[in-house]
Amino acid sequence: MATSGRHHRSMNRISSQPGLVSLDDRRRPQPPALVLVAHGSRDPRTLKTVHELLDQVREQRPDLPVHLGHIELNEPLLPDTLAKLGDAEAVLVPLLLSRGYHVKRDIPEMAAASPARTRVAAPLGPHPLLVDTLHARLVEAGWPTDMDEETRRESAVVLAAAGSRDPDSAVDTRRTAHLLSDRLGVPVVPAYASAATPTVDTAIRALTARGRHRIAVASYFTAPGLFARQCAQKAPWIAAAPLGTHPAMADLILHRYDQAADRRGAGLCRSAAPPRGATSHELPALAV
Missing domain, CATH: 3.40.50.1400 (Rossmann fold)
Structure with missing residues (x-):
């Protein structure tokens, strides 16, 4: 019996060492x-x-x-x-x-x-997690988290994006603008730095004509750069930082x-929790 106990302890030590697997263990497939x-x-x-x-x-x-x-x-x-x-x-x-x-x-x-x-x-977009990030960047820039009705009636956001000639790109950006508008409770107008219309200037003028005098620019860019800087400089009120990290x-x-x-059938070992900011019942509908 003592010999059997030593054998089991030895096998346990081998299976716990990095790179060593006991005979009855199964190797997990390498994820893509x-x-x-x-x-x-x-x-x-x-x-x-x-x-x-x-x-x-x-x-x-x-x-x-x-x-x-x-x-x-x-x-x-x-x-x-x-x-x-x-x-x-x-x-x-x-x-x-x-x-x-x-x-x-x-x-x-x-x-x-x-x-x-x-x-x-x-x-990455459109997705509620991007809206989480856009909202956080606006709050960092000074967007009020508790807005009274009078301030809300005067406020709006320009969602400044790079722009593309592909119509599907505009569809996706408009969807993000709609999701952000639902979050903030104010109009959010998509606008573009190049290749598409309206421009940021045009969007700001249109909102001002509608009585929206507190206009923020939300930076729909993954990182700082020329377009992000140019769009931020046009903000009549506050300009948020890019999505970043x-x-x-x-x-x-x-x-x-x-x-x-x-979808590839890779059999990954996934975390049990859904991504931050999304509930489990939302996830199936978020694929695009």
Whole structure:
């Protein structure tokens, strides 16, 4: 009996050592890698923001392989990242806020040209977690959390986005504006820095003509940059910071990853809690 006890204690020690598995244990399948696909920017603050988001994602999922690939302007470029993965499985999560040319064409074409087995996740928006972040950034900038009716009648928000010629991009941005308007209880008008209308200036003039004299600009950009700065400078009242590294952003990146990985049948071990700011009954309806 003593010999049998020593044997079991020895097997327990082996199975608890890193890299060693007892004969009756089963190895968990390696989850697909998460490749965060950023656009790229000449502004160094953008790259810093992206790396901080990656750190947050890795902290939440320490067992998940996480990589970065850029569409342009910064290294590593997405094709180089995918080439290094070989024929591994990967889920590409666009760090983009709506559908458009990059999501529909650029990223899928780069993925198809690589040896990796890939699936492209939905862009981050529209989603209630983005509204959580936009609201938090507005409050940081001075948006009142307890607004009386007179102030509410005078207030409005311009949701300043980059802009795209793709009509689906405008649809997604309008959806985010609608969700933010529901949250704030004031009109929220989407406006664009380029490639689409209305411009931020035009939206501000239209709201002013409607008697809205307290107009905030919500920065619908993932990170600081030229467009975000130009839009913020037009604000007649307050201008919020870009989405940046708010904790809900990392939650949303992982939520998009999980959606795509589950559709692939990857059998991931997912956290039991839904993403911060979303209730469990909302999640099935949030896929786009």
